[in-house]
Amino acid sequence: MVAGLMANSLALISDAGHNLTDALALAFSWWALRIARRAPNHRKTYGYHRAGILAATINAVTLILISIYIFYEGVQRFMQPPEVQGWTVLSVACIALIINLTVAWLLHHDSKDDLNTRSAYLHIVGDAAASVGVIIAGLIEIVIGWRYADPLISMLIGLFILVSSWTIIKEATNILLEGIPDGLDMTSLVRDLMKQPNVEDVHDLHVWTIGRDYKVLSCHLIVQCECSLQDANRTVHDINHMLEEQYHIHHATLQIESESCELNQIFCANPNARN
Known part of the structure; x- marks a missing residue:
């Protein structure tokens, strides 16, 4: 976030905001997994399995709110594109990409079977994709100095986040409404x-x-x-x-x-x- 403000890069700021919510999402998902392991009792005869579903829903909603903010800021910057420090953007984004890919690799296996973990995994994959986009924006700024690259990449990041969040909300809503499990005929x-x-x-x-x-x-x-x-x-x-x-x-x-x-x-x- 500090580097994004110093470099005047919306792509880096949006990536930082996304990473911040991901840190909170991972903590929230961990908490939900702990709650879900509690044994059933006389008040919760099925136990606390739905805690993970609630966590996934909240995580997805926060991502949608972030996407809306990114779109808004992107439109503003298209009208008046500021000068961006490309080298700062490029170096910080490369570090973020390495960290995000490492965390995504650690979460990949468990994300196949658990919606809560998958929501956290998609957060991190979104971060990795965002970091790639920021790297591209930094390279364009360095090579040709095209100022529209930064807001354009930011809006593409927001679109990716929006699509991935919608799939989580759709699946979580189906579970909360006690719909038929996906894939069951x-x-x-x-x-x-x-x-x-x-x-x-x-x-x-x-x-x-x-x-x-x-x-x-x-x-x-x-x-x-x-x-x-x-x-x-x-x-x-x-x-x-x-x-x-x-x-x-x-x-x-x-x-x-x-x-x-x-x-x-x-x-x-x-x-x-x-x-």
């Missing part, structure tokens, strides 16, 4: 449930995500009238095994019935309907 799931021995129908089917790839399922299964209790238990066991192996659903609540739902639908429209 409900039609295939129903078909696989219907293939199980003794199952005649499936309804009141719900699948949602608690956090960190923690998928939950509940449904009502209509079994054959002549099906014994032992056969029904075996069917439930087989379905649980199938859900774990094929859909990575490790928490399923299956209700066995011998009559169809009054609404006769796979997804019951009325949650209070008698079954």
Whole structure:
């Protein structure tokens, strides 16, 4: 930030602001991971898995606010482009790039399975991309002295941050609204449930995500009238095994019935309907 003010570079200032929020985001993500490891209790029967989702959402919102500020400042500088000290911009941005790439490498593996860690990882990747942009802006300023390079690169950085933040908010919102987990095909799931021995129908089917790839399922299964209790238990066991192996659903609540739902639908429209 100090170097950006001294060099009069919006690209470097925006990169500094992004790095500052990333430091806070990493601390917030670490805190959320600590909270998420707490055991369930009588008030939080699912535990604190959603803490990471909340952290990811807050991180993404801060990135969007930063993007808006970068766009605003970029427009102002396009109108009156100031003189920028290219060598200062170039040297500081190179140091930032090395640090960001190192942190991104450390976070890359865990970012695949956890939304909270992925939001922090995208913060750092955004920083690395921003540093590359600042380096380019510095080189252009040094070689040809084109003053529009600094605000232009800044706005491109803001656009990149905006796009990456939107994907995090979209996924986090889907989880908080208990939507179907990404990549899960409900039609295939129903078909696989219907293939199980003794199952005649499936309804009141719900699948949602608690956090960190923690998928939950509940449904009502209509079994054959002549099906014994032992056969029904075996069917439930087989379905649980199938859900774990094929859909990575490790928490399923299956209700066995011998009559169809009054609404006769796979997804019951009325949650209070008698079954």
